[in-house]
Amino acid sequence: MISRRVASENPDRLYTVTGGRSHTDESSMDMVTLIVSECDPTPGMQSEHVKILQMCRQPMAVVEVSSELKLPISVVRILLCDLLDTGRITARHPPKAPAKAQLPNPEILEQVLVGLQNL
Amino acid sequence: MDFRTSDPPVRTPLRNTMTTGLKIVVVGGFGVGKTTMVRSVSEIRPLSTEETMTQAGLGIDDASGVQTKSTTTVAFDFGRISLNDQMVLYLFGAPGQERFWFLWDRLFSGTLGAVVLVDVRRLADSWYAIDRLEHHGMPFIVARNNFDEPAHPLEKIREALDLSDDVPLIDCDARQRDSSKAVLIALVNHLHALSSARGVTR
Numbered sequence: 001m002i003s004r005r006v007a008s009e010n011p012d013r014l015y016t017v018t019g020g021r022s023h024t025d026e027s028s029m030d031m032v033t034l035i036v037s038e039c040d041p042t043p044g045m046q047s048e049h050v051k052i053l054q055m056c057r058q059p060m061a062v063v064e065v066s067s068e069l070k071l072p073i074s075v076v077r078i079l080l081c082d083l084l085d086t087g088r089i090t091a092r093h094p095p096k097a098p099a100k101a102q103l104p105n106p107e108i109l110e111q112v113l114v115g116l117q118n119l
Numbered sequence: 120m121d122f123r124t125s126d127p128p129v130r131t132p133l134r135n136t137m138t139t140g141l142k143i144v145v146v147g148g149f150g151v152g153k154t155t156m157v158r159s160v161s162e163i164r165p166l167s168t169e170e171t172m173t174q175a176g177l178g179i180d181d182a183s184g185v186q187t188k189s190t191t192t193v194a195f196d197f198g199r200i201s202l203n204d205q206m207v208l209y210l211f212g213a214p215g216q217e218r219f220w221f222l223w224d225r226l227f228s229g230t231l232g233a234v235v236l237v238d239v240r241r242l243a244d245s246w247y248a249i250d251r252l253e254h255h256g257m258p259f260i261v262a263r264n265n266f267d268e269p270a271h272p273l274e275k276i277r278e279a280l281d282l283s284d285d286v287p288l289i290d291c292d293a294r295q296r297d298s299s300k301a302v303l304i305a306l307v308n309h310l311h312a313l314s315s316a317r318g319v320t321r
């Protein structure tokens with residue numbers, strides 16, 4: 001998980017923080033992984049990349065990016081991996097998906113419950 | 120309070136402090152009220168997106184279902200609830216039809232739990248969804264959506280669905296925010312009970 005302080009640092013450092021993810025890791029990008037831009041678009045950048053950097057100035061889930069770009073999730077994951085590899089975005093991943101038939105952490109569920117009750 | 124203007128903003132950004140995205144899935148047949156439920160509790164106008172499947176993804180569970188070289192698209196709706204400054208819950212309305220389940224592992228692994236939304240006029244749609252959720256080991260509750268006064272007691276529905284006693288079955292009106300909220304709370308309470316029980320036995 002990337003703290004705000006880290007998220008405001010320069011992209012080179014963030015590249016290290018994200019572990020220099022490669023395309024083979026794209027399946028690790030969950031639909032609800034939150035994406036945050038770490039830089040502004042630059043001239044000559046692929047238009048989808050430009051849109052992503054603009055949209056993700058505030059955190060945005062992969063599925064929302066997909067909806068906004070009107071592109072399938074698998075395509076968006078690849079675009080996002082390009083940006084992640086070059087440190088232009090950071091990714092805030094959800095709690096690790098539990099193995100089959102395992103249940104979520106009760107503490108997370110308690111927070112969800114409070115959030116829902118406050119709706 | 121929430122206001123829904125006739126021309127909602129294109130997008131309401133999340134707070135910068137958000138770190139954790141969570142998922143709950145509402146599964147049900149066409150027209151049962153999935154999107155209605157998502158809309159009634161979501162802080163954003165429901166959005167939709169899609170995922171494509173290539174041949175490789177088809178026919179994994181069912182050899183007879185292998186298709187020719189083509190891609191299949193599954194579309195689904197989603198909404199969003201900011202739970203606190205760090206956690207945001209995404210609520211997905213997903214069609215329960217066969218091809219959707221091929222995508223489950225790719226899209227819905229890590230889902231907290233599921234709501235099976237039932238239309239009593241089309242119970243058969245729900246059998247398949249319940250069977251698939253059990254197959255994936257995904258905890259769920261069942262909610263009967265009533266746009267009108269229900270004609271049968273819930274216990275009849277439990278019998279008709281052959282639903283085990285430990286799966287909560289409740290009534291709801293997906294158009295009502297409070298009712299949809301109660302469904303989500305019932306699900307999370309159920310998950311918490313299961314999770315705590317599991318912790319004790321460990």
